[in-house]
Amino acid sequence: MTLTSKPLAVIVLILVFGGILFSSMMGWWATESTKQPVTFSEGEFAGQANPADIRGSYTFGDIANSFDVTPEILAQAFGITEGNPSEFAVKELEVIYLDSGFEIGTASVRLFVAYYTGLPFDTTDQEIYMPQSATDILLAKGNLSPEQVAYLEKYTVTVDASIPAEEPVVDATPAPAVSSSTTSxxxxxxxxxxxxxxxxxxxxxxxxxxxxxxxxxxxxxxxxxxxxxxxxxxxxxxxxxxxxxxxxxx
Amino acid sequence: MVTVFGKRIRFFRPRTIWVRRVVQWFFFLLIVLISINHTLAEGGGGLSFLSSASLHAVCPFGGVETLYTFAASGLLVKKIHDSSLVLAGIVLILSFLFGPVFCGWVCPLGTVQEWVGKFGKKIFKRRYNHFIPTRIDSILHYARYGILAWVLYVTATSGTLIFESYDPYFALFNFWSTEVAWSAIAVLGVTLLLSVFVERPWCKYACPYGAVLGVTNLFRVFSIKRAESTCKADGACSIMCPMNIPVDSVKVVRDHQCISCLECTSEAICPVAKTVVLTSGGVK
Structure with missing residues (x-):
């Protein structure tokens, strides 16, 4: 069978858009996150939402819908003092902390949610930085393992949580989990x-x-x-x- | 042949696959509109009848990048959505049938390189796309496999789209966004500059997705085949090939660089009917 350009063009278009249509009908086509993280499929936490699947497009409100952590706690943890915490998109953290020298963003939120809720989260070979305010909340909650505390001690950076979201000031040096720079x-x-x-x-x-x-x-x-x-x-x-x-x- | 002032003049110009140009324009405009609509939608506006998906959501290479993470954990790499996997599957089917037809007909970055290349053709005439010695060129063609390996490794180990910071496709259709890294803008700039001298430089030497799809040239159902019995051996097919494949020296094009553009076929540059064709059968 020999094909020329016109039938080939038709086949390409049919396969591309037909494939998209078919996948839509099957419920496979999704161009944006459903704001529902996948759940653990096995083990002790089977059926519970997996913090590793939190996306940058999620708002703190979306996270609160799937995990036992309020938008207000998330806002407090990440120094967001202005606006409605429920509507704050996780990906905005990367912009806010852009000049800090450390990447505080979606991964930080994933780690915070996992540690806060006691859900498993693999930090192997990962350098996930955490603002001091988030670490303080996690330590105060008191449900961390020694390994988790050690990880936080290694990757916590001091952040002034009272600074408005638009103008974060981040000390560019990793600090102990409980910062000595905190004032009375x-x-x-x-x-x-x-x-x-x-x-x-x-x-x-x-x-x-x-x-x-x-x-x-x-x-x-x-x-x-x-x-x-x-x-x-x-x-x-x-x-x-x-x-x-x-x-x-x- | 036309008669002008009593003289018979033959206007000769190479035939091209015009329908491919139409399809390329279509997908280019589609991606431009979707990308602009995505930006508008993020600001609360946008056109409701047009998809406001992110560029990552409509790029099939995302489906390849996330494969390891998806197989290992059931999760998708950050910024990748189910649509990327669907598109990767569709493109794979197309490639099994017709080779990397996605590269030659659909990919807007390839299209833009071709457009820039038209300037190069006007400036350098027949020297265009033949600056690099054949031997070095054939070695450089394998560089994209190294880049593919690197992309897959860093994506699997980091769980993030590291390649985004170097991706000229992302830079081209999102350059107005703060999401685009300067390194990606730089790679795009170099790609467009090289396009003046070399046809599709990114596709030839660096595209990791082209590397994946290029492999299907080894076993695709419909292949470019040359009938030796009618071939005039004028070399037109090889000269026309944007990927510098010596079509006139093989019976079946199995080169991993072929993008199924059909510009070498009897429908385009080859002057003899049914001599270079896209077929699933044999030729004499």
């Missing part, structure tokens, strides 16, 4: 201090709950907002919390 000012309980920050400073959830007299709310909630919502006086909670902070701060 940052360990002061203020109206905007969140429960997540208290956890990241080292105050345990049990101690916090003992002071507020009930279960700890969402870590992203500020202590003052919690007090207002529950008819409590923030000024009476503040000294007790500050006292606990003073006990554990470095």
């Amino acid at each position: 000012e940052e360990f002061t309980v203020k109206g905007k201090t969140t429960f997540g920050e208290l956890l990241s400073w080292g105050v345990t959830q049990e101690v916090i709950e003992a002071i507020i007299g009930t279960s700890m709310p969402d870590p992203a909630m500020s202590v003052k907002d919690f007090a207002s919502a529950n008819g409590l006086d923030f000024e009476s909670l503040k000294p007790a919390l500050q006292s606990e902070v003073d006990k554990v701060k470095p």
Whole structure:
């Protein structure tokens, strides 16, 4: 059988677009992420979302839909202080931390989510940098293995989480997991201090709950907002919390 | 033959595969529009009737790059989507049938190199595409396999598209984006500059996807075949071949560089009917 150019052109077009059409009908054609990470197919975590499949196009809200971590915690971990955390796209981190000298981006979020949720994540031969604020939250959560703590100690860089997202300032040297550069000012309980920050400073959830007299709310909630919502006086909670902070701060 | 002022003048120009040019234009415009629409869509705009997929999503080479990761973990490399795997499968089927027809008919980067090459043809005439000695040229043709091996290795070990930083295709259709690395812009610039002297330099010496598809030339169903019984041995097919394949010295083109452009066939440059053809059967 001999073919000339015109039948060949027709065949090429039919195969390309017919193939796309067929794959669409079969549900195989996807040009963007479904925002649903693949799940572990076997083992102890079978059926649970795999943090290794988090994509740069995911927002913190998308991640929260698949993993037990709130957008607010993710925003706090990665120093995002402006805008709606749920709408923050992971890939924007790479732009924000572009000048840091370290790649803090999608891989960092994957690692954070894995360590935060206790899901498996392979870091073999990978250099995944983590901002200090993220490491603080992970260490405060207290569910890391010694190997994971050692990995964080090796790849944590100090980040001022109070800097707005558009203007991050990153110290270009890896720092110990708990940075000695943190000032006492940052360990002061203020109206905007969140429960997540208290956890990241080292105050345990049990101690916090003992002071507020009930279960700890969402870590992203500020202590003052919690007090207002529950008819409590923030000024009476503040000294007790500050006292606990003073006990554990470095 | 036409008669002008009483004289019979023959206007001769090599015939070309015009339908290939149409298909090339079609895919070039399609990719340009999709890429622009992707940028618009990211800003909240865009045309709803046109795909706003990323360049990675509509590039079949992504399907090759992610194969190891997909086989090992069931995951796709960052920025790669299912569509890349689908396209890689479609192109593989096309290549099993007709060879790297994707390179010669579809790939917009190849098309742009051909367009730039037209300037080179005007400037250098018949010297165009024949600057590099044949022996060195034939050795350089294998460089793309080294690049393919490197791309597959770094993608498998890093889980990211390292090649994106050097990919002229990504740079060409995304140069306005902050995602494009300067190294990719530089590779694109060098490619376009070389295209003035050499036809399809990226395809010949560096394209890792061309390396993959080129292998199908060894066992494709429809091959370029030359009928020795009617061949005038004028060498026109070899001169016309953009990939410098000596078509006039073989009966069946099994060269890994062939891109199935059909420019060497009797439908284009070969002056004898049914002598150089794309066929699944034999020729005399």
